[in-house]
Amino acid sequence: MIDISNRDFTRLVTFIKHNYGINLANKRQLIMGRLSPMLSRLGYANFTDYIDYIITTEHKSDIDQLLNRLTTNYTFFMREVNHFDYFKDTVLPQLVANKKDRTLSIWSAGCSSGQEPYTLSMLMKEYLGSDFDKWDTRILATDISMNALSLAAKGIYSEDALKDMPNGFKSRYFRPLTNKTDYQVINEIRENVIFRTFNLMDPIRFKRPFDVIFCRNVMIYFDKDTKEDLCRRFYNATYPGGYLFIGHSENLTNKDLPYEHIMPSAYRKPLR
Incomplete structure (x- = not known):
């Protein structure tokens, strides 16, 4: 050494x-x-x-x-599943009922090898059904690692990696590859995710605010000040009433942060 x-x-x-x-x-x-x-x-x-x-x-x-x-680009499908359940059962119905422009603006920040944004896209497809194509549901998925993004864009995962997916998701949203051991996310779901390199220390200057930001198990590498600064920038980049999901091992403890705490590791920007 x-x-x-x-x-x-x-x-x-x-x-x-x-x-x-x-x-x-x-x-x-x-x-x-x-x-x-x-x-x-x-x-x-x-x-x-x-x-x-x-x-x-x-x-x-x-x-x-x-x-x-x-760092460790480690993630898996349905990680911290209660967040996905809340997104499906509460966040999506709320957004769909109130978004007149039929645009859902969602950011997977620190997306690693893509399991999180693909799952979110599948959940939106499940909820919207035949109306899926009538909505702009494209998800922005960013990571600092080009290597992770390259893997994510291919959307190829082992059969074992899909073992925790909800019933029917494997048959509906993945196609088996010729090696018979790997599966690829279907085109409709892959094309609904936009992968981009992005450093979370850079200014957040996207075209529109976000309805939901997932940034889970990324801030474990940040100190308290860096984490709180990033969350303030997330807050400013979110629509009123929008959500922030962070990892279960991460906490926002600064009482000055204006988010409302709604469930473990999940926060909401007040409507006013």
């Missing part, structure tokens, strides 16, 4: 925190353990030369490789 000096550790932690919000201040052993094999493979004998390169490079793929090593 390649050792990292105090100076280089501080430089790397500061660079990642400033640019990507990820707090690695207490992750010295993780950094050495996960990056040392990569540095050796790339021909670096020490962290100094690698960090000199990484903080100046314009090659997004190299940053992507670094972040993939230091």
Whole structure:
């Protein structure tokens, strides 16, 4: 394992925190353990030369490789299923009843390999039925990792990955591939999700506010101030009455945040 000096550790932690919000201040052993094999493979004998390169490079793929090593793009279908139940049983009926322009504006922020936005799209298809094509239901799905987004856009998952899907979803929304072990999300659902790279530290300047934002199990890497700043920007990018869902291991504890707490890890922007 390649050792990292105090100076280089501080430089790397500061660079990642400033640019990507990820707090690695207490992750010295993780950094050495996960990056040392990569540095050796790339021909670096020490962290100094690698960090000199990484903080100046314009090659997004190299940053992507670094972040993939230091974070875990782990997710699965129907993770924290109570959020999906609430979305299906409460949020969707409410939005459909009140959205006169027939547009549902939903953002899956930190979508990883795509299970979350695809599930949301399937739930909208289930609820709207034959009216699905009459609504603009396209979901914005973003992640900082190009590698994760590339996998997500393909929409290919193992048969075992679909074991927790609701009854009938596998037959309706996936098609078996020729290898007979993998399944791909059908075109109608894949085309309803727009995948984009986006750094959550950047200003949120999309064309319209969102009715619902899912940002789950992303802020576990952020410190308190970074998390609260992001949630304020989410709040400003949400329609009155809109929702924010975060991971069960994450909490909004600052009483100054104006969201209403509606259920575990779920919040709503007041109508007024």
